[in-house]
Amino acid sequence: MVPNLMTLRFANRIFSPIWNRDSISSVVISFKEPFGTQGRGGYFDQFGIIRDVMQNHLFQILTLVAMEKPPSTAAEDIRNEKVKVLKSIPPIAVSDVVLGQYRGKKEGTDEEKQGYLDDPTVPAGSCTPTFASAVVFVKNERWDGVPFILRCGKALNERKAEVRVQFKDVPGDIFPEGEAKRNELVIRVQPNEAVYLKMMNKKPGMSFECEETELDLTYGSRYRDVNLPDAYERLILDVFCGSQIHFVRSDELAEAWRIFTPLLHEIDSAKIKPYSYDYGSRGPIENDALMAKYNFKYTGTYRWVKPDSNL
Numbered sequence: 001m002v003p004n005l006m007t008l009r010f011a012n013r014i015f016s017p018i019w020n021r022d023s024i025s026s027v028v029i030s031f032k033e034p035f036g037t038q039g040r041g042g043y044f045d046q047f048g049i050i051r052d053v054m055q056n057h058l059f060q061i062l063t064l065v066a067m068e069k070p071p072s073t074a075a076e077d078i079r080n081e082k083v084k085v086l087k088s089i090p091p092i093a094v095s096d097v098v099l100g101q102y103r104g105k106k107e108g109t110d111e112e113k114q115g116y117l118d119d120p121t122v123p124a125g126s127c128t129p130t131f132a133s134a135v136v137f138v139k140n141e142r143w144d145g146v147p148f149i150l151r152c153g154k155a156l157n158e159r160k161a162e163v164r165v166q167f168k169d170v171p172g173d174i175f176p177e178g179e180a181k182r183n184e185l186v187i188r189v190q191p192n193e194a195v196y197l198k199m200m201n202k203k204p205g206m207s208f209e210c211e212e213t214e215l216d217l218t219y220g221s222r223y224r225d226v227n228l229p230d231a232y233e234r235l236i237l238d239v240f241c242g243s244q245i246h247f248v249r250s251d252e253l254a255e256a257w258r259i260f261t262p263l264l265h266e267i268d269s270a271k272i273k274p275y276s277y278d279y280g281s282r283g284p285i286e287n288d289a290l291m292a293k294y295n296f297k298y299t300g301t302y303r304w305v306k307p308d309s310n311l
């Protein structure tokens with residue numbers, strides 16, 4: 001699904017004119033895991049979630065969402081564009097970051113009762129974050145002012161990796177206030193790959209009421225008998241074929257660390273204490289406030305109606 005970002009963006013005329021600061025309000029890139037450090041807390045504690053997932057996994061997705069169209073699909077052309085995006089990103093400000101650490105859930109399973117600090121391999125009182133959200137800005141003509149909100153964490157409520165592009169409110173809205181909700185394009189990487197675009201539709205019947213619906217490309221329905229390779233299967237195949245398209249180049253790596261290193265040093269030297277969140281929750285509630293501050297509007301009104309597979 002990650003390479004599909006290129007196809008969605010550059011092989012569809014409908015997206016290119018709106019893929020910019022004029023139409024997009026925020027981009028949220030999430031990577032949520034429903035399990036904790038699973039006995040490898042001692043290793044994890046030296047690094048934390050920003051080094052473990054955000055600086056690499058989430059940044060790879062970010063560059064594909066934000067980069068300009070490469071001259072071709074050749075690996076070097078794509079990697080050149082990815083580096084250009086990174087060069088336009090200033091170091092992340094600590095005030096634009098929320099850190100969390102999971103604690104045991106009192107009424108949970110044996111696994112859920114174990115907080116991060118209960119792992120005997122984790123040093124007592126460790127401040128290492130197991131959850132982080134961070135706001136990144138790409139200071140170029142296309143993206144200036146659009147927040148890219150990166151979120152990742154362990155021991156959360158679900159397994160989910162997705163990109164959520166939230167569009168701006170409709171200007172000159174003619175419908176009753178608040179009825180027309182924002183469009184959102186969701187690219188769900190895992191599990192159950194899907195691309196869906198939340199859109200408003202007239203409620204069937206005599207009224208003019210708006211209703212939230214979606215254009216839905218669920219891979220399981222559209223590609224029923226197709227084997228969808230696992231991400232690692234795909235990477236191993238690239239190794240055999242000598243393709244570097246999905247591998248990070250050294251200048252890309254250097255740029256990514258330029259963006260994260262001052263933040264990581266500040267977190268470490270100031271011993272910033274992460275907020276606690278329950279095992280199996282959505283993470284620290286402070287994250288919702290950060291997202292609301294940076295143009296992500298959650299209304300809680302959208303209801304997905306799973307299509308009837310017999311139709």
Ligand SMILES: NC(=O)C1=CN([C@@H]2O[C@H](COP(=O)(O)OP(=O)(O)OC[C@H]3O[C@@H](n4cnc5c(N)ncnc54)[C@H](OP(=O)(O)O)[C@@H]3O)[C@@H](O)[C@H]2O)C=CC1
Pocket residue numbers: 030032164186192194195196214216217218282288298299300301302303304
């Ligand atoms: N083809 C398919 O399979 C499709 C499936 N669906 C399903 O429908 C359900 C709803 O769709 P979804 O796109 O998540 O839309 P929602 O409007 O329910 O959620 C949108 C986003 O808001 C976040 N959120 C949830 N609670 C809060 C809160 N209290 N404050 C701030 N943010 C919040 C969610 O993520 P988080 O909790 O991670 O913060 C999510 O990123 C999902 O389970 C989805 O998988 C929908 C369309 C197509």
Ligand SMILES: O=C1O[C@H](COP(=O)(O)O)[C@@H](O)[C@H](O)[C@H]1O
Pocket residue numbers: 033052053231
């Ligand atoms: O590199 C890592 O990735 C995994 C998650 O990747 P997945 O493809 O297995 O979902 C993460 O659990 C681990 O902490 C991290 O080191």
